[in-house]
Amino acid sequence: MVSDTAPRRVAVFGATGSIGASALDVIARHPDRYRASVLAAGRQVEALVALCVQHRPDHAVIADDTLFAALRDGLRDAGLPTRAHAGAAALDQLAASAECDTLVAAIVGAAGLSSTLAAATAGKRILLANKESLVLAGELLMRQAAGAGAEIIPIDSEHSAIFQCLRSRDASLEGAGVRRILLTASGGPFRGRSRAELGQVTPAQAVAHPKWSMGPKISVDSATLMNKGLEVIEAHHLFGAPGERIEVLVHPQSLVHSLVEFVDGSTLAQMGLPDMRTTLAVGLGWPQRIESGVGGLDLLTQGRLDFEAPDNDAFPCLGLAWQAMAAGGTAPAILNAANEVAVSAFLQGKVAFLAIPALVANALSTLSVESADTLAVLLAADQRARLITQAAIDHA
Template identity: 80%
Template sequence: MATHALRNVAVLGATGSIGASALDVIARHPGRYRASVLAAGQSVDALIALCVAHRPDHAVIADEESYLRLRDGLADAGLPTQAHAGTPALDALVSGPECDTVVAAIVGAAGLSSTLAAARAGKRLLLANKESLVLAGELVTRAADASGTEIIPIDSEHNAIFQCLRSRQAQGDVSRIVLTASGGPFRGRRRDELAQVTREQAVAHPKWSMGPKISVDSATLMNKGLELIEAHHLFGVGRERLDVLVHPQSLVHSLVEFVDGSTLAQLGLPDMRTSLAVGLGWPERIASGVGGLDLLRHPRLEFEAPDTDAFPCLRLAWEAMAAGGTAPAVLNAANEVAVSAFLQGRIGFLSIPALVEDALAALPATPADSLDALLAADAQARRLTDRNLAGHLSP
């Protein structure tokens, strides 16, 4: 049996659903993988509990005011784990010798800095933070190419494409890449039927177990729109070679069509541990804890075109990708503000695409030639959307 050097893994977003799946796969392979760095946003107690279970060398909390709670909690638990707080500390850890593999699963634009740090440092980057590529795709992929970083996407759709291509770049023999979408909890509903949907309905995804923000993005189809932009950067393909199909069974995770008429697809049960196992073990296959796909128990595979009238976020993402420059950053920032307001019960479901469309109209694309320019566009879109919330507040 082949022996493998121990890989030290930093799990960013450790207390979220993807972090939990990553730690589950890592724990199945003691002696081959070890969680050396765990990072979370504000959930100090949950992070300490994970440190008790996995005994990392370092733990990082994004909220700097929570540093003392984390430090004292680790000490009270009798752990040697070192406590850290803030983005600079996390960036230093993912850049340094403390890890050779990074699971980037921090939700939203907050994950960009650590993703860029890992890309610049030549780490194996298991990328679950799609917003990093939406906001700064050219910068991230350029940094990865310069440092030799392996980017292995963890979104099930992009991971499927990666497997079908056996690489991160599509070649000239690829005629079309098709991302599949479950359609979310409101598939088949007309636009006027969506006005009164609740937070609880929107986060109740029919197939995947995800956090609230990603679940709402799935319900609006913005998640698929962000994935289109991500695919554009990951695989080097333009709008003309990208497509989306709704596939409610969520068993075919994406398809790649080649110029000879062949189509390759990756199938599997809807469980993020499969993608994470691919990322950790590539090019080998390792056990993920996910069972095989019994097609006799899942005999129907259905596909349909997305309804961009009822779910205009997908159309808005297409338009932002076509506009290029800072437009995807504006799209992402406005969406984050709108989704947060919806989850707080401040606005209705249909106000999410309306606010995003307003931001894109008010802030035309400018060149995205630096991180400062992208962050400035992100901040401007957040301020504008925050002001525009007043016209959409629920009674």
């Protein structure tokens, strides 16, 4: 329970991104309950300093070590007492320290894993937006969290919806009488297009998501449906759900964020406007409900709600994620790493859109799967997948 006299200290990792902005918006609405005590960004020093001027945290971290002096000088020139830090070790140390009670884990990609693990080991409440932490090291992360009494609350819309429907991430599917979990997907900007029609799409078209404002990598993942595949793996770990109890529904309006079907025939759905501030407010306030700044859902003005099956032929990344989840071990880490390299190459104009699933499939078929017992094994698999995928791009 948040004290009436001491606001909960929140570290926002990925503060300069869209999720960070939404988190800081909600935090600022409740100064008596929450305080942004640590802000972290990757390379955007000026944007980070500007956020520090606005929110006055105790600590600011820039992930790129070479930018420490720029951050330190920027904070000094702004007349702030905020302490400057740089590098991955600083992120890990602050995530695990008494400087925060809660971590908003919104660093994009595998770079966010180490600090998320550090917070889990320290028993923090983690508002998890970094899906790669679960995809790359789901078994390890959940084991660490359980051992330390850490609380992981998902803040992507689909898993937040499932969390809210189940009321607890610890509820076993059997004990809760759950028959299946239905993850919804917007379908991305290319919903309805055939595989042949996807051959010439551009990065600009791929990042133009019809419903959500996201970074380029996540937007491309949404366009390929890899984002939904990663979320299937996340749901498997977050809720202890076997693959056969997880299904995907395309829902272009993005108003029903996911559903849970119970054995008695009841289906609970969580609905709302597509705004990340809602799920962040759930994560910050749970089990209480707090004001997020998001308006209510007027179904009369929204009109119809549509649902359809995903097109696995046009969007094979979803099937590749199911394949990796079924294989287990290091397979999800291979999938994630290959996808990160492939998406980066696509955004740079080095490969075509349809090369993304081909490159991921190549990594999965080339590399052997090992048991995911330690972080070292997972990171080694991640590195091998990156090297193989980059080599395939270079020789294409």
